[in-house]
Amino acid sequence: MIRFETVEKDYGDVKALRGVSFEVPCGGIVGLLGPNGAGKTTALRIMTGFLEPTAGQVFLDDQPFTPDSVEARRRIGYLPESAPLYGDMFAWDYLVYEARLHGLDPSERVPQVVRQVGLASHVHKPIRELSKGYRQRVGLAHALLHDPEILVLDEPTSGLDPNQILEVRALIRRIAETKTVILSTHIMQEVAALCRRVVVIHQGQVRFQGLLEDFSLGGGVTGGMPVRMVLAGIDPVVLLKRLEAIPGVERVELLEPGRDGIGVYPDPSAVIVRVFPRAGLEVRPELAREALSSELYEIVQEQSSLEDVFHALTREVHHG
Numbered sequence: 001m002i003r004f005e006t007v008e009k010d011y012g013d014v015k016a017l018r019g020v021s022f023e024v025p026c027g028g029i030v031g032l033l034g035p036n037g038a039g040k041t042t043a044l045r046i047m048t049g050f051l052e053p054t055a056g057q058v059f060l061d062d063q064p065f066t067p068d069s070v071e072a073r074r075r076i077g078y079l080p081e082s083a084p085l086y087g088d089m090f091a092w093d094y095l096v097y098e099a100r101l102h103g104l105d106p107s108e109r110v111p112q113v114v115r116q117v118g119l120a121s122h123v124h125k126p127i128r129e130l131s132k133g134y135r136q137r138v139g140l141a142h143a144l145l146h147d148p149e150i151l152v153l154d155e156p157t158s159g160l161d162p163n164q165i166l167e168v169r170a171l172i173r174r175i176a177e178t179k180t181v182i183l184s185t186h187i188m189q190e191v192a193a194l195c196r197r198v199v200v201i202h203q204g205q206v207r208f209q210g211l212l213e214d215f216s217l218g219g220g221v222t223g224g225m226p227v228r229m230v231l232a233g234i235d236p237v238v239l240l241k242r243l244e245a246i247p248g249v250e251r252v253e254l255l256e257p258g259r260d261g262i263g264v265y266p267d268p269s270a271v272i273v274r275v276f277p278r279a280g281l282e283v284r285p286e287l288a289r290e291a292l293s294s295e296l297y298e299i300v301q302e303q304s305s306l307e308d309v310f311h312a313l314t315r316e317v318h319h320g
């Protein structure tokens, strides 16, 4: 189990992590999500001992994790976003070289990891000649050489074509049968396809941590999700103006019956709107009050996609 406790990381004036606390239990795949610049790579580099926090502490099974702890490093494998590989070397020779460098027996470990990542047909080629998907497998094989319990992957499918993405995801799923995998991504399909748990980081702070099911139910954002209303007996323009004037409302869309996934209402004068509240705000009571001046047929919080939840959790801007 890995635990971050109020971890901070400054790069000069840039506060990359601001008191980050989260837990990664053993087993399964945990997704570290966040927009560009959120602090994901920084968190992963701290977790793998490549960076030291400015403040706070990381624990590995309740033991303080220190970057120079050989024991801790032995338990963690890391695939950085752009893994440095020697292009001129054959994949096999590279893995043998790296195994020796880490004091491992290449004759035992290299064939094992090559099999594990499905690289057998490509190991006797220079790395430079491999497709990006196969280079990623070389990187994975390298990260697995010392048979770590925990595998940390920084945007493992970034830059791959759709077929390679599916292959690498299947590979990650297979690896996660016996190891804990932590991966960073900002692709929601990746999260849905792979992760059991998610940690959302935004502007250096944790916005959500928990099971994927809870994330997909709104990630604890009580308001903020779009609300659909169906009304009659009111001019759409007047309605839009009134709703937009409610302080917690960010914007309002007019929906067309029969389109936008909306059914046709028996009353042809029905006006259907989608109201986007400001992040985290609950505006349904105000919307209902406003709607009482006309005929209200329906007011419902819409089913949110993972993208909607991610957006709601990461759209606020905090300074300082």
Ligand SMILES: Nc1ncnc2c1ncn2[C@@H]1O[C@H](COP(=O)(O)OP(=O)(O)OP(=O)(O)O)[C@@H](O)[C@H]1O
Residues within 6 Å of the ligand: 011, 014, 015, 016, 034, 035, 036, 037, 038, 039, 040, 041, 042, 043
């Ligand atoms: N070596 C560095 N020196 C200065 N600032 C840095 C350094 N590395 C990262 N940063 C800054 O720290 C913040 C967090 O960066 P980080 O790379 O951890 O984010 P990320 O979530 O991994 O982003 P991305 O998805 O774009 O890789 C950003 O504002 C980034 O510009």
